[in-house]
Amino acid sequence: VGSVTGLVDVMGCEWMQYEYGSALMVPDLPGSFNMWRYEMLLPVGDGPVRYPLPVGGTPLLSAPALRRTLGTPRLWIKDETRSPSASNKDRATALVIEDGLQRGVSTITTASTGNAAVSTAFGAAAAGIRAVIFVSSDCQPEKLALMTQAGAWVFQVPEGYAAAVDLSRAAARTFGWLDRNTGVNPVTIEAKKTVAFEVWEQLGRRMPDVMIAPVGDGPTLVALDKGFSELVSCGLATRQPRLIGVQAERCQPLVRAWLGEAAKPAELDPAATVADGIAVVRPAIGDAVLEVMRRGHGGMVAVSDDALLRAVTTLAGRAGVGAEPAGAAALAGLEVAIECGLVDRLETMVLLVTGREVKAGGAPTDPRRVNMAETLDAVERVLADDS
């Protein structure tokens, strides 16, 4: 029921605009702490939400043992591993599908080899629509098992990931499918901005001083900036928190661009880092990331693989939160940010833990649902059997 009044371009990333005002933020209602409570600031229609999985409303953890270990008494963890498929991708999946259900579109597509693909497969299954996912040929077997377990159609694209993205986007245009590709559909930014609203509400309607998040393609960080800025636009806050973006040392195009430096080849090698979830050589909305960083007073830091694995262990051992390496990057980044003076230990800081990996649960890959494709014709031929 949010009235979108227009779109603003943020360096290639489209931001939906609303008639901002404090009435858009609803009071706390019993059982309402999920993403849909922000419907006045989301592009959803009137009437009940049709998407059937509860999404959002993830915990903000006070993590007392971790606070003691780090000497950071006002540290919080926003734990997105509690999402339906265990990552923050579920917010974007939910809103894109809700949008599709309202418009009668019953197929969603994305290119991904990771959490976005798993999230799309499970979200489409819950909503009773079809997911068509494009992956590169080296996609992990367990990820394929998860996707086909949820009934998704998977196409392996021999030319690699960039070709998979092109084919998925072409399919969306040609067949009228929902386009869930990262950074392409402005609805994904709208969904992910709700993390900022939740953090503000969970802190008692206060802004943190700084929020730290992993950055790959860029939507998570850009959406945080949009969410916090909308709270200011609504007159509910007077300032935004600083944002710190974290990349892996072995794939840090945005950190180098932020510093105005050229990245070395060893800093652009996505296969070389354990943080596959944020290892992106050409970030989908990298210019928008740099633009929102420029507007704020935050920064970007790179972390080693050793530090990422240590962060996984520290999150588990001092906060009881299980994360994949990319999901734990905010903690590794915090330590670097403290060292270089970007963050003070006494500030109110929020670490965004974006996700963990789940197992396929014993059900094997359905080979009928995994096919090779180089063209839309090949995709159409395979799916012809699905009607």
Add this chain to the structure above:
Amino acid sequence: VGSVTGLVDVMGCEWMQYEYGSALMVPDLPGSFNMWRYEMLLPVGDGPVRYPLPVGGTPLLSAPALRRTLGTPRLWIKDETRSPSASNKDRATALVIEDGLQRGVSTITTASTGNAAVSTAFGAAAAGIRAVIFVSSDCQPEKLALMTQAGAWVFQVPEGYAAAVDLSRAAARTFGWLDRNTGVNPVTIEAKKTVAFEVWEQLGRRMPDVMIAPVGDGPTLVALDKGFSELVSCGLATRQPRLIGVQAERCQPLVRAWLGEAAKPAELDPAATVADGIAVVRPAIGDAVLEVMRRGHGGMVAVSDDALLRAVTTLAGRAGVGAEPAGAAALAGLEVAIECGLVDRLETMVLLVTGREVKAGGAPTDPRRVNMAETLDAVERVLADDS
């Protein structure tokens, strides 16, 4: 703040008793939908809860696509995979640790090779206490990695799982540790009964007709019965739902006992089924399971491994819920229960999906924290270095 007035023995399983009344069930308060909202019916002290992870308040999913597939218009899924370590074990872990924090006990122990061990390790880490876990020597490497990642001390017991349970219980008695072993500590039943309270609240303060749950050692099913019966004791409901317990065909001691038949050797082989989470030859509180089944009008059914794997796929593909085979057993059991007339398709039915498996997130096993032990002396020697 629940006033425990005594203990009642239910065939070897201790049930805490309270002064029951409708005032013990609190009204809905903003942000209060978690396990601790039932504090009046839990053995917790006054003052704020110290356990730092939000537990309980898991979704009750309407699963529209699954309803259509099965022709069960009033089916619901209680999705415990949204728990902190992705299984319903987290409820018991939380309440046992909360009890320990109140009494100043700072070590928790359990024997387990599965979700209970992972839950204990992560829960202890969050609370800043020590976990000491006893496993058999064939424990999966990934489970060990998860446990040590969270900082738990793990002892491999060469004589096998039964010896691991004995050693864990002896350690709890000798060293004054919290005993989290399944079915031993009555606090674990108190914690798991909150699932029944939540289901009743989520259905609008109504009882379902039937609830279906996997059964291994027994606490989950016994606790459901206790929770529903307490709602009747409080005067908030007039009848309990029927309970259907589900076991794997290849390890079904309780189904055979319920039917009054002798189990064949092929029906007592825990290593032979994919449902390792419920494959227990000598259930810890099996007599209590049979007793609560006798009091009600439910039943027990066994399901094949093929049916379990199909249930995993159907839950993923029609409800968007990822589960391990044991976690999906309720769905497999529902299909058998409908076939044999135990459940009618038009009834209000709740499937308890108990858990999913998570991955270790790239951090390897810490070998210093994994040791062999056959005696308490050996345990003490290793842990002497930890102080």
